[in-house]
Amino acid sequence: MLEQTRSLVALDTGAPSAGHVLPLELRRLSLETGGRRLIDSVDLKVEEPGITVILGPNGAGKSLLLRLVHGLVAPTDGIILWGGRPMDDEIRRRQAMVFQKPVLLRRTSAANITYALGLRGIARSERNSRARQALELAGLDRHAFTPARVLSGGEQQRLCLARALSLDPEVLLLDEPTASLDPASTLDIERLFIGAKHRGIKVIVVTHDVGQARRLAQDVIFLHHGRLIEHQPAGRFFDHPESDTARAFMAGGLVL
Amino acid sequence: MRGAFGRRDILKLALATFALLSLAIPISRAADNFIIVQSTTSTQNSGLFEHILPIFTKKTGIEVRVVAVGTGQALKNAEKGDGDVVLVHSQPDEEKFVADGWGVKRYPVMYNDFILVGPAADPARIAGMKQAPDALKKIAEAKAPFASRADDSGTHKAELKLWQQAGIDPKASSGSWYLETGSGMGATLNIAVGKQAYALTDRGTWLAFANKDDFKVLVEGDDKLFNQYGVILVNPAKHPNVKAKQGQAFIDWLAGPEGQAAIADYKIDGQQLFFPNARPQS
Amino acid sequence: MLDLSQAFASALRQIVTLDSQLLQIIALSLKVTLTAVAIATLLGFAVGGVLAVYRFPGRGAVAALLNALMGLPPVVAGLIVYLLLSNAGPLGVLQLLYTPGAMIIAQAILITPIVAALTRQTCEDLLEEYRDQLRSLGASSAEMVTTLLWDGRYRLTTAVLAGFGRAIAEVGAVMIVGGNIDHVTRTMTTAIALETSKGNIALALALGMILLAIALVVNIALMSIRRLAAHFAYA
Numbered sequence: 102m103l104e105q106t107r108s109l110v111a112l113d114t115g116a117p118s119a120g121h122v123l124p125l126e127l128r129r130l131s132l133e134t135g136g137r138r139l140i141d142s143v144d145l146k147v148e149e150p151g152i153t154v155i156l157g158p159n160g161a162g163k164s165l166l167l168r169l170v171h172g173l174v175a176p177t178d179g180i181i182l183w184g185g186r187p188m189d190d191e192i193r194r195r196q197a198m199v200f201q202k203p204v205l206l207r208r209t210s211a212a213n214i215t216y217a218l219g220l221r222g223i224a225r226s227e228r229n230s231r232a233r234q235a236l237e238l239a240g241l242d243r244h245a246f247t248p249a250r251v252l253s254g255g256e257q258q259r260l261c262l263a264r265a266l267s268l269d270p271e272v273l274l275l276d277e278p279t280a281s282l283d284p285a286s287t288l289d290i291e292r293l294f295i296g297a298k299h300r301g302i303k304v305i306v307v308t309h310d311v312g313q314a315r316r317l318a319q320d321v322i323f324l325h326h327g328r329l330i331e332h333q334p335a336g337r338f339f340d341h342p343e344s345d346t347a348r349a350f351m352a353g354g355l356v357l
Numbered sequence: 358m359r360g361a362f363g364r365r366d367i368l369k370l371a372l373a374t375f376a377l378l379s380l381a382i383p384i385s386r387a388a389d390n391f392i393i394v395q396s397t398t399s400t401q402n403s404g405l406f407e408h409i410l411p412i413f414t415k416k417t418g419i420e421v422r423v424v425a426v427g428t429g430q431a432l433k434n435a436e437k438g439d440g441d442v443v444l445v446h447s448q449p450d451e452e453k454f455v456a457d458g459w460g461v462k463r464y465p466v467m468y469n470d471f472i473l474v475g476p477a478a479d480p481a482r483i484a485g486m487k488q489a490p491d492a493l494k495k496i497a498e499a500k501a502p503f504a505s506r507a508d509d510s511g512t513h514k515a516e517l518k519l520w521q522q523a524g525i526d527p528k529a530s531s532g533s534w535y536l537e538t539g540s541g542m543g544a545t546l547n548i549a550v551g552k553q554a555y556a557l558t559d560r561g562t563w564l565a566f567a568n569k570d571d572f573k574v575l576v577e578g579d580d581k582l583f584n585q586y587g588v589i590l591v592n593p594a595k596h597p598n599v600k601a602k603q604g605q606a607f608i609d610w611l612a613g614p615e616g617q618a619a620i621a622d623y624k625i626d627g628q629q630l631f632f633p634n635a636r637p638q639s
Numbered sequence: 640m641l642d643l644s645q646a647f648a649s650a651l652r653q654i655v656t657l658d659s660q661l662l663q664i665i666a667l668s669l670k671v672t673l674t675a676v677a678i679a680t681l682l683g684f685a686v687g688g689v690l691a692v693y694r695f696p697g698r699g700a701v702a703a704l705l706n707a708l709m710g711l712p713p714v715v716a717g718l719i720v721y722l723l724l725s726n727a728g729p730l731g732v733l734q735l736l737y738t739p740g741a742m743i744i745a746q747a748i749l750i751t752p753i754v755a756a757l758t759r760q761t762c763e764d765l766l767e768e769y770r771d772q773l774r775s776l777g778a779s780s781a782e783m784v785t786t787l788l789w790d791g792r793y794r795l796t797t798a799v800l801a802g803f804g805r806a807i808a809e810v811g812a813v814m815i816v817g818g819n820i821d822h823v824t825r826t827m828t829t830a831i832a833l834e835t836s837k838g839n840i841a842l843a844l845a846l847g848m849i850l851l852a853i854a855l856v857v858n859i860a861l862m863s864i865r866r867l868a869a870h871f872a873y874a
Binding site (some may be wrong): 373393398401407408422423424425434436437438439475540541543544546547565566567568569591596 | 648728737823838840
């Protein structure tokens, strides 16, 4: 399985475009609460399909940025544009997000997926087949009727990812999805959203794990103290980071 | 449309609640052939109703539902139209009730008497006295505990009249030896027994009371302890919902030979509790 | 003096002989309270869920009011309903006074705040965990309410039980609006009050023990359901 994953990673993306959803543009994006600027005037543009990694030390504002572009939090200043359109509920419906801790309802695995499909207005007859497909993709089909909350941490996260993918999103957002998982589960999860990338879904992943970033990233957004420090293609970022902060971070030091 | 999902659920919720609520109403509609009689706790506690009402219902098919509260409350409830007939024992209040237009006509029905009861120890030494006001005077002088209903009932009003005749204002000592319970006759007797206090009670309730401890009847027979009951039809002109025909049928029966006989017939341990004294109808 | 052993003997005798009047009183108590609980559950779940999910001005005040109403004295609830249903009152035309219907309404008013307040708390706790994910999945506020209510269903049984306990044990409300009429509106608690006032202490105690036993049975039944649920890790 490990070999398979490595070869997948080595493949160049060349996937069909996530078309009309991109580019993602942030202009002067800020979030301020209680006098503190948690996100400080971020300007960036994500144009290419593939996996974008948001990297940075803890407290940099990575999760916050992800939630801003998903519309879960409203900015206090600046704008967010997806494919030239300002962020709204319509756009959010074309995205799906997976959180650091898996959030599952007190139902079976399959029911968790059909629940999400029901919210999207998918006809009842179609829900079961799509749920089954998603469970198979995640290798969870034999747990279809197991209560979701008795699954292991890794299985639960795979289920969350399966649920997200069953919605046929154009953008997949992941907030430190493997932070609390063991290496084997981590690989399973990564394999799943690499597969998504191949199917043309735009993937944005938040992580503080440099190794994971190296494995997955096509381009890297590096944040520190809510500010955008660097936005580079992966190769350039990892070989020749421009900022001292990024250099220090990747050398493994504590970045204050 | 996805938005309709939420709204449909709220509608289902509202319908379900409404359905349940409307269940509550038919439950009550079942028998319409009944009257509500506002009466007193002392009459209910004596057990009289359990004896005479089945006889009336058997004869006429009219169910009699008794709500037992204090005389004051019974009359107030009737003023609001929450009853078809009142059966209480406080003549001046009953006459005012009719004079004010709330009742049609007052019929005397029966009488019993009040008695003074107290602990066997009898600290105020009132046993066997012939005049009730004098006994109360001795209780006040001895500052012996006395439990009063203090609830605007017929018994309470009779009690206050006796204090007045004794020339004493017991309320000045409320909370020390004069205990104003604000309760029905039975509850007041419970408190009297519990605190070894004297009390004024109607004989009917006392005979039926099961928690007497060592208490005895200490003063009885005084004319001033005479307790007259009256029955009145609530005025349908003021409250159209009053079941005038059935209510009057009950009054006629109660004041007539059958009802009067049933009242006289009611005994506890061989003792008659109530004495019929309706005037024959012309 | 009170003979407790006599009280127990008296109680057992009543139960064993299935005294018809006793059965009638028990049946009425259960009918009134269970109907009131059903109504209070529907209303309470809805109010509690909406309060947990929706943001609107005055939300905090409503929540505080609900919490305060949990302490509404039963006799006050009875008085309010009495004034409404009295023939001199606005709803007198319904002719509900002194009927089981009035008692159901009074008890429903009494326990809805309890169910609502506990439902709100449960849903708010669940929302802490679920809010972001549900918003991400695109759930509307109304959909969030129904989702939380279903997801918290086993914790919500406690709220329902709390309401049941309060209703089956109260006497103030049913006494005023029901009138404790023999064969019509006499429940366990009003019967206990009556027998006490007649000095029949032993009988009153016996009825009290039966009431406790019934409450115990209901609680055990619901607890068993919860244990079954935990077995499937739904709790």
